[in-house]
Amino acid sequence: MSAWRREAIRLLPEHATEIRKAENPYDLWISILMWFNAAYNAADPGRIVKRIYEYLWWTRRQPRQSSADSDLYTAAACCFVEHIPDHPKARLDMPRWWTRASVLEHADVFRYWLGDDGLTALLQEVFPDERGDELKRPRAKGSSQHKLRRLTRPT
Numbered sequence: 001m002s003a004w005r006r007e008a009i010r011l012l013p014e015h016a017t018e019i020r021k022a023e024n025p026y027d028l029w030i031s032i033l034m035w036f037n038a039a040y041n042a043a044d045p046g047r048i049v050k051r052i053y054e055y056l057w058w059t060r061r062q063p064r065q066s067s068a069d070s071d072l073y074t075a076a077a078c079c080f081v082e083h084i085p086d087h088p089k090a091r092l093d094m095p096r097w098w099t100r101a102s103v104l105e106h107a108d109v110f111r112y113w114l115g116d117d118g119l120t121a122l123l124q125e126v127f128p129d130e131r132g133d134e135l136k137r138p139r140a141k142g143s144s145q146h147k148l149r150r151l152t153r154p155t
Helices: 003-011 013-021 025-041 046-061 072-079 081-086 088-092 100-105 107-126
Strands: none
Touching: 003 013, 003 025, 003 046, 013 025, 025 046, 025 072, 025 088, 046 072, 072 081, 081 088, 081 107, 088 107, 100 107
């Protein structure tokens, strides 16, 4: 069993059946986003949100791969991270799980989905007491250690 699947089952045992059925990390993160949104739609998101974030942070610590097809962080970023601000309750709850600095570390991921103005609005809404001009500075090429791997399309 792959490490990503084993860790997901360990942290999210109530979804073990679905995790076993996932064909790849992308499929799993699509399911995780649904569980995440369902948790925030419930009265109390409870422990599952904490465990989903634990799995995200575990994924982030894994060695990067040269291909997007096998890179765990790219799967998490594309299928989950960029969508977190879409859910109003999850967006408002971001300071519980994210710092402004960690959002900025993932700026390329959030920017892809939200655009520059949306990312600026997210930072102002979620971290109103922490202002900065970080987004106005030019980024050095390849400066993000969390850079997404380029997806390849079959020909």
